[in-house]
Amino acid sequence: xxxxxxxxxxxxxxxxxxxxxxxxxxxxxxxxxxxxxxxxxxxxxxxxxxxxxxxxxxxxxxxxxxxxxxxxxxxxxxxxxxxxxxxxxxxxxxxxxxxxxxxxxxxxxxxxxxxxxxxxxxxxxxxxxxxxxxxxxxxxxxxxxxxxxxxxxxxxxxxxxxxxxxxxxxxxxxxxxxxxxxxxxxx
Numbered sequence: 201x202x203x204x205x206x207x208x209x210x211x212x213x214x215x216x217x218x219x220x221x222x223x224x225x226x227x228x229x230x231x232x233x234x235x236x237x238x239x240x241x242x243x244x245x246x247x248x249x250x251x252x253x254x255x256x257x258x259x260x261x262x263x264x265x266x267x268x269x270x271x272x273x274x275x276x277x278x279x280x281x282x283x284x285x286x287x288x289x290x291x292x293x294x295x296x297x298x299x300x301x302x303x304x305x306x307x308x309x310x311x312x313x314x315x316x317x318x319x320x321x322x323x324x325x326x327x328x329x330x331x332x333x334x335x336x337x338x339x340x341x342x343x344x345x346x347x348x349x350x351x352x353x354x355x356x357x358x359x360x361x362x363x364x365x366x367x368x369x370x371x372x373x374x375x376x377x378x379x380x381x382x383x384x385x386x387x
Contacts, residue, residue: 265383269376279376282368286385289361292322293354322357325350 265283266276319327329346332338365386369377380386 265380265385268379268383269372271376275371278371279368282364282371283380283385285364286361286368288320289357289364290385292320292357293361320357321353322350325353 262280262284266280269279271279325346329343329350332342332346368380369386372380377386
């Protein structure tokens with residue numbers, strides 16, 4: 201009888217432990233689902249998976265920066281356009297492919313571009329390179345030309361980024377500049 205009781209207690213403890221572990225694993229997933237419903241994700245049509253909304257994500261990120269810098273509305277009116285220019289040029293020069301082939305999206309969509317935005321020179325050059333690479337018959341000289349064009353577009357964007365960062369630094373306090381360096385927006 202004592203042995204049966206020990207086995208029963210051990211079974212109950214094991215079941216309780218299993219349920220606790222399962223509940224802990226489910227909590228982060230539920231948090232992610234809440235974020236999708238509240239923030240950067242929009243519900244798809246007809247019960248589809250939620251779609252990522254880059255505009256909402258940018259807006260939330262910008263609000264976070266404004267709060268971190270502790271600026272007034274008048275200061276923000278001066279800082280915001282310069283900050284947005286830096287952030288746009290930074291995305292162009294990073295070489296990151298936020299969308300595009302390899303990330304499960306359409307060919308030619310190489311950055312966080314919304315359908316209404318015009319393609320930047322870097323995006324255009326990247327799209328042209330992707331088109332050439334999609335052609336298995338493409339000649340090496342054609343690939344090299346498109347690759348060179350992409351590198352030149354990125355180099356030009358890097359120069360523009362350096363100018364934009366200098367312009368942004370002109371209107372920041374040392375504390376604000378340090379905050380943006382910590383956030384990876386300035387170097």
